[in-house]
Amino acid sequence: MSAATPVVAGKGTLGTRTMKLNIGPQHPATHGTLHLECEVDGEVIVDVIPHIGFLHTGFEKLAEYRSYNQFITLSDRLNYMSSLNNNIGFAMAVEELLGIEITPRCRVLRVIMAELGRIGDHALSIGLQAMDLGAFSIMLWTFVEREKLYDIFEAVTGGRLTTSWTRIGGLSRDVPDDFVPAVKKFVDYFPGVVDEIEKMLNRNRIFLKRTIGVGALSKQDAISHGLTGPLLRACGVAYDIRRANPYLGYEKYDFDVPTAPDGDVYSRYKVRIAELRQSLRILEQAMENIPSGPVTALDTKFALPDKFSIYNDMEALIHHFKLIMHGHGFKPQAGEIYSSTEGPNGELGWFIVSDGTRNPYRLRCRPPSFINYTAMPKMVRGQMISDLVAVMSSINVIAGELDR
């Protein structure tokens, strides 16, 4: 950035200059701590320089000093809007590294919780989108729904926001008895909420004016920036990792990959709404037959035995001791793995290098927010300040994931 502000227009001696407008790091439009250095000509944005790192927590470095199971609590804090999806993605990557086959019940439960997490994330993202355009009520409606989801999360995991639900080789615990009715109730009633949101926004002239053609990105740009998730699908590319590279048995579920043609804020909204319905479809199918049996692959000796057998069974006690005590624990073979899942914001990838010790030698997360954010300046250049806010919330940048 040059120190002198460039002269934009002017006749003779009367020139106008662009103004530098800092949006963030403390600003109501930046959900989290983002800093946008905007060069504005009146209300029009000439250029934007996003500064990141305000929420840098060093997760990837911290991972090098933690065992694989210990890192699960850190994975919560990446995209804290959908910590379940992070838990599941990370556990899957490590299981792939170790070559563990998880139990059928665990697979289905993970699918259910991942889809619930996705619904929570998308619902909030739509609500925030509306809020940034001034429709505050819709945000609170979606917030209420998310609270209801959090009630389910709390019953299952013990935590509402930071779930830390998975364990390498399984889950921290089996779901409670009232899990199935609770999820069924949610699945039955949530479509009504989606309808209500659509009723408020789909034919709302102001909403359409504020979103159609705003922050548009071409298919080529989207691919070359490496965008994934709803942003890419809003550009007309039907790419979903659940389809392209199925995991957790996603190939067995019948669902569509919704796309929208224009790549603008409105398309992203439409894609998210459609994905809410698809997630509900997956949930309905997954709820139909949840296999019985254990949720942890105990025979692999990577998962913790349950408390009852620890107290009553010698082998389980030794097993527990070997996994928990300092200086013990499982050691993967030296090697590296890249595994990715479809997070609510896009491809959530994990690259893990193991040197054969208890801790990863190097862990690297491919955060969808970070990659998606790189296309942001291209989306807002030449648009107005109000559009910047609309675009920001449509990208759904979560600072925890962005800065890691």
Add this chain to the structure above:
Amino acid sequence: MGRGNRPVVKGDKAIRFWDIAVVIGVFAVVMQIVPLLVWAERRISALIQDRVGPNRVGPFGLFQPLADAIKLLFKEDVIPDGADRFLFVLAPALAFFPAAMTATVIPFGAPMLIGGEMLQLQVCRGNVGMMLFMALTGLSVYGIAFGGWASNNKYAMLGSLRASAQVLSYEIAMGIALVSVFMTSQSVDLNTIVADQTGTWMGFVPKWNVLKQPLAFVIFFIAAFAETNRLPFDLAECEAELVGGYHTEYSSMKFSLFFLAEYAAMFSSCCMITTLFLGGWSFPGMPAGETGKLFSLLTVAVFFTKVAVLLFFFIVVRWTLPRFRFDQLMHLGWKTLIPLGLANIAATGVAAQL
């Protein structure tokens, strides 16, 4: 203020007393309606958003605005270093003054016969009440413009620039909508406009201007939203983009004056809409020429009922719609409302000649 077409009164002390009572009464109403409105807005928004809203302070949380005001009074009153101190202090007063003043031109009820003299429930009884209203709403932009400029803050400046452009543009649309009302009523005197709206068609349809001039009503209504800087036209504050807009740097009582000004302006706008389009204090089936005190008070109640309905609508709109972008707002003002208003004037003129 001239006395207009009101019966001339010669230095009657009783009437002077009641005149002053009207002045004080109107001022008290405006000052009391603002906290009530704040409370109503918070309760209604809570209703819309599945929340409870303030319900702890006093019955139904009615004293919450009082508690807020006390809190604001005791807050530190910050004047930023780079601010223009004089304008910074002046701006909130300039914003509140016209908003509170516009209520003075409104006839709140039917004239009352007190001590053998007619008492009009209106503070400024001139026949130019409408002009005064337009002038005062025009003034309100200074408070916002000065506030934003004097704060020496980029967000505040952008907010005040937006507000100035917006209020000026919508003032024109408002004025044009008014002209067609004046043509229908053949007067700019608000009492005559109200009198013109009494009576009914077919015995039950009131002869209100909203039915005679529906287009002018819609234009005026939209413009009133813009004039009061309420959503979907609240670009001047627009917390998602400009933090707080023109009042970003204001705190304590200065902030609350801006806050009060918004609600006072909303109240006077609703009063004006009621007077111009919804028959003012009149109601269908009203006995003509009645001047009793009870009847007069009844008309006041009718007037405030209509205003309350409008205020409810204002609040519901605020909590359901997103806001416009600046250029879209200007498009709507200049390219839609003003041409429509002009066409309406032409149509009214043609209709009057037929």
